[in-house]
Amino acid sequence: QVQLAESGGGMVQAGGSLRLSCTTSGSISSTKAMAWYRQPPGKQREVVAVVTSSGSTSYVDSVKGRFTISRDSTKNTIYLQMNSLKPEDTAVYYCNAALPFALVRWGQGTQVTVSS
DSSP: OOOEEEEOOEEEETTOOEEEEEEESSSHHHHSOEEEEEEOTTSOOEEEEEEOTTOOEEEOGGGTTTEEEEEEGGGTEEEEEEOSOOGGGOEEEEEEESSGGGOOOOOOOEEEEEEO
16 A cells, blocks of 8 residues: 655744655655645645646646645655745645545645744
């Protein structure tokens, strides 16, 4: 069974940066479109960024120009570089397949807290 492990979260001040990593136990990240999701306190989980198997990327409007998603298929790892962080970016961040039918069991996520 594929397992996902997110890391790299932490507490930063507004304007700071963090780099999140997501490692997978299987080859899911090399063959499928992958995404980073986030769940702010008291809100539903939302897609933040997507990277396809060919490397094409897309972002939700609120993070465009600040976040960069990438993948290293040789390491089965997905990254999310987050710059110019804002308090509204505070959330638990998860990675998983980008398409609903391809989702696997969610990992524990990594907490990102941005203070003003």
